[in-house]
Amino acid sequence: MAATKRILKEVERLNKDPVPGILAQPIESNIRYFEVYMDGPAQSPYEGGRFKLELFLPEEYPMAPPKVRFLTKMYHPNIDKLGRICLDILKDKWSPALQIRTVLLSIQALLSAPNPDDPLANDVAEQWKTNEKLAIQTATQWTKMYAIPPQ
Amino acid sequence: MAEVPRSFRLLEELEKGEKGFGDGLCSYGLDDKVDDIVEMEHWVGTIFGPGHSVHENRIYSLKIYCGKSYPQIRPEVRFSTRIAMNGVDPHTGVVNPEAVAVLREWKPSYTLMTLLKGLRSEMASPHNKKLAQPAEGSMFDN
Numbered sequence: 001m002a003a004t005k006r007i008l009k010e011v012e013r014l015n016k017d018p019v020p021g022i023l024a025q026p027i028e029s030n031i032r033y034f035e036v037y038m039d040g041p042a043q044s045p046y047e048g049g050r051f052k053l054e055l056f057l058p059e060e061y062p063m064a065p066p067k068v069r070f071l072t073k074m075y076h077p078n079i080d081k082l083g084r085i086c087l088d089i090l091k092d093k094w095s096p097a098l099q100i101r102t103v104l105l106s107i108q109a110l111l112s113a114p115n116p117d118d119p120l121a122n123d124v125a126e127q128w129k130t131n132e133k134l135a136i137q138t139a140t141q142w143t144k145m146y147a148i149p150p151q
Numbered sequence: 152m153a154e155v156p157r158s159f160r161l162l163e164e165l166e167k168g169e170k171g172f173g174d175g176l177c178s179y180g181l182d183d184k185v186d187d188i189v190e191m192e193h194w195v196g197t198i199f200g201p202g203h204s205v206h207e208n209r210i211y212s213l214k215i216y217c218g219k220s221y222p223q224i225r226p227e228v229r230f231s232t233r234i235a236m237n238g239v240d241p242h243t244g245v246v247n248p249e250a251v252a253v254l255r256e257w258k259p260s261y262t263l264m265t266l267l268k269g270l271r272s273e274m275a276s277p278h279n280k281k282l283a284q285p286a287e288g289s290m291f292d293n
Binding site for chain 2: 033054073084
């Protein structure tokens with residue numbers, strides 16, 4: 001199957017040439033299901049934390065985007081209580097030319113650049129717009145409380 | 152077929168449930184009174200009582216528990232709204248999974264919607280549709 005071959009290639013590259021600050025490994029027997037650890041980007045409220053995500057490549061991949069969510073609790077306007085992520089390339093802007101690594105890099109970039117004008121978590125976005133300083137403080141606090149400390 | 156992990160399977164069901172689908176006679180969503188919703192274990196469901204039965208025009212709330220091995224392992228269900236029905240404990244509302252077909256013959260391809268629809272048709276079955284019912288809207292203590 002062509003899709004499986006592509007997935008194997010992507011996994012091989014993720015292992016050989018890992019993205020700095022991101023670890024992605026298939027879980028057990030399911031080649032389409034990944035456990036991901038992502039370091040919070042520098043100069044963001046997520047700095048110093050390591051965040052856990054899960055990623056699944058549906059049957060239609062790469063014609064359909066991967067499904068990804070955070071398992072670590074996040075205070076971010078584009079991430080909701082269930083860890084679901086609001087990001088265009090995970091929806092209508094997906095292209096089969098994109099890969100697992102580009103998706104994860106985009107998510108890491110989203111941590112650096114929250115977008116409260118396209119919110120998923122409305123209360124968080126509201127806070128971000130009305131009192132950014134306090135919002136960033138809360139996000140920093142949550143990183144300390146819920147993220148895995150750097151190893 | 153790719154095996155869909157539990158969490159993404161449940162997220163899919165949640166999205167369908169949030170949009171509302173089917174005939175509107177059964178609905179469900181995550182129980183947001185629970186602290187740890189990331190695990191997606193606790194759900195609430197609603198069934199509109201089937202017509203031509205004692206349940207007509209009544210609304211039933213249910214609690215559904217999807218364990219770590221859902222959908223391989225069937226969910227656990229209890230009525231929150233009091234109901235007199237074969238296979239439902241009259242004191243707790245807990246549904247005996249061996250007493251209702253949809254749970255007894257559970258398959259991983261079944262969904263929360265399959266479950267609620269199955270319970271609804273059970274409510275309309277000849278051995279249930281004429282049972283004397285508790286006062287409308289009374290609740291189990293669960």
